[in-house]
Amino acid sequence: MMLDLNAIRAQFPAFEKRPAIYFDNPAGTQVARQSADRMLGYLLDTNSNKGGAFALSRESDAVLDEARQAAADFLGAGRKEEIVFGPNMTSLTLHLSRSLAHTLNPGDRVLVTRLDHDANISPWTRVAEERGAEVVWVDFDVEDGTLNADSLRAALDRAPKLAAIGYASNALGTINPVKDIIRQARAAGVETIFIDAVQYAPHGPIDVQDLGCDFLACSAYKFFGPHLGLLYGRYDLLDGLTAYKVRPASNKPPYKWETGTGNHEGIAGMLGALEYLGWLGETYGAAQEAQLAERYSGRGLQLRKGLAALRAYEFELSRAMLDMLTSLPKVRLYGLADPRRIEERVPTFSINIEGMRPHDVAVELDRRGIYAWDGNYYALAVTQRLGVEDSGGMVRLGPVHYNTMDEVHKVGEALAEISG
Ligand SMILES: Cc1ncc(COP(=O)(O)O)c(C=O)c1O
Numbered sequence: 001m002m003l004d005l006n007a008i009r010a011q012f013p014a015f016e017k018r019p020a021i022y023f024d025n026p027a028g029t030q031v032a033r034q035s036a037d038r039m040l041g042y043l044l045d046t047n048s049n050k051g052g053a054f055a056l057s058r059e060s061d062a063v064l065d066e067a068r069q070a071a072a073d074f075l076g077a078g079r080k081e082e083i084v085f086g087p088n089m090t091s092l093t094l095h096l097s098r099s100l101a102h103t104l105n106p107g108d109r110v111l112v113t114r115l116d117h118d119a120n121i122s123p124w125t126r127v128a129e130e131r132g133a134e135v136v137w138v139d140f141d142v143e144d145g146t147l148n149a150d151s152l153r154a155a156l157d158r159a160p161k162l163a164a165i166g167y168a169s170n171a172l173g174t175i176n177p178v179k180d181i182i183r184q185a186r187a188a189g190v191e192t193i194f195i196d197a198v199q200y201a202p203h204g205p206i207d208v209q210d211l212g213c214d215f216l217a218c219s220a221y222k223f224f225g226p227h228l229g230l231l232y233g234r235y236d237l238l239d240g241l242t243a244y245k246v247r248p249a250s251n252k253p254p255y256k257w258e259t260g261t262g263n264h265e266g267i268a269g270m271l272g273a274l275e276y277l278g279w280l281g282e283t284y285g286a287a288q289e290a291q292l293a294e295r296y297s298g299r300g301l302q303l304r305k306g307l308a309a310l311r312a313y314e315f316e317l318s319r320a321m322l323d324m325l326t327s328l329p330k331v332r333l334y335g336l337a338d339p340r341r342i343e344e345r346v347p348t349f350s351i352n353i354e355g356m357r358p359h360d361v362a363v364e365l366d367r368r369g370i371y372a373w374d375g376n377y378y379a380l381a382v383t384q385r386l387g388v389e390d391s392g393g394m395v396r397l398g399p400v401h402y403n404t405m406d407e408v409h410k411v412g413e414a415l416a417e418i419s420g
Helices: 005-009 013-017 033-045 055-073 089-103 122-131 149-157 179-187 235-240 264-284 287-291 300-325 340-342 358-366 378-388 405-419
Strands: 084-085 109-113 134-137 162-166 192-196 217-218 228-231 331-334 349-353 373-375 394-397
Touching: 033 264, 055 084, 055 228, 055 300, 084 089, 084 264, 084 287, 089 122, 089 192, 089 217, 089 228, 109 122, 109 179, 122 134, 122 162, 149 179, 162 179, 179 192, 179 235, 179 349, 228 235, 264 300, 287 300, 300 331, 300 340, 300 349, 300 405, 349 358, 349 405, 358 394, 358 405
Parallel strands: 109 134, 109 162, 162 192, 192 217
Antiparallel strands: 084 228, 217 228, 331 349, 349 394, 373 394
16 A cells, blocks of 8 residues: 555644655654654653652653663564663764774774765774774765775775674665675674664664674664664673773663663653554555565564555655656766666765755755755765865755655756756
8 A cells, every 4th residue: 555645744743833845854854743742741641760669660661661672673673672772873873882992902993984974984983093993994986876895895805893884875875785795794704793774764674683783773863753862782792892881870781881861751752753653554564564474573563564665655756856856957966866776775865056055055945945954964974085075065855755746846846946
């Protein structure tokens, strides 16, 4: 069953309150009503600190536990203790990197890619520098925005100890073949593999066990929830590594990694965002059921049905975006433009208009009621490699499943007008 966009958009109060074309989703999606309800419900009904000997604290703990289990189901983790909550992906990654630094010795190598957001580069280059390890870079092809296979091979041949890979690029939309990369990395002897799934999470199902990664991070505000970061870590690693923590805090995962009192209402809101995705699965995911049911059940199945259904619709959005963008003579599209390779990208498109600064294009789009981002969006290595950093970066247009074909056409009309 195709998505009913009216029913879906009705789940997002923002669209009625502030009518606009929301194409700023790679920077953060709008919040589903279920998510906001969960946040408010937490604050008004079960607001308490953890581990108290009284009913309110027990009820609060029950919500937090349910949220952690839901996040484990979402990412395919084996147990809820493998899920760590934090303020955002960047803070969680910086925090973890300080602990992983102790596994690095002078002369070791650390692999990062130029296709990544800086939150999956700087934490690792910083610890490499501190520990006397060498950074090995994997390049991407500027023509199509995909990781360069030869560069990856060459980097793996140098036997890095730690590898940090992005699932999908927040600038060019490329989905990396992470499962295959992880397999190659393991064969090359890489010990620790960290995946940044921030941009992929709102667009498709994730299964950390199937991928075989050690760590994977994402952010709930990119998948229709509140500002909260999630980190999956293999239990033995979370247990064995030394965490930067204060003395009275638990020595066990996940709590040893969660410094201070958590963002309880945010965690409840993340649960609500997953309930929204589960609703999508129940309502629109029948076509994917048979195949997914062989492997998943319960909430894990429901979530994957939801993500598979929205992914199928997003292919259509991507095709329409490609059609539109490649038909405008003064628009230059960066990254994968081949409609036959639609499954290798999320619907995130970066462009420039001949003779215009990206910021001015974003301002013109805003004047027409269209929200779009400009600049480098922290994918600094990408804008530098493409040679657009000094000219203001690129304009990013990122529809998600709640955007309509009509909106794609309207953005096309606006770009035609702006580019003249
Ligand atoms: C690919 C990618 N990684 C990491 C981040 C950083 O996430 P957070 O804002 O949760 O720190 C972003 C944010 O845009 C991103 O797009």
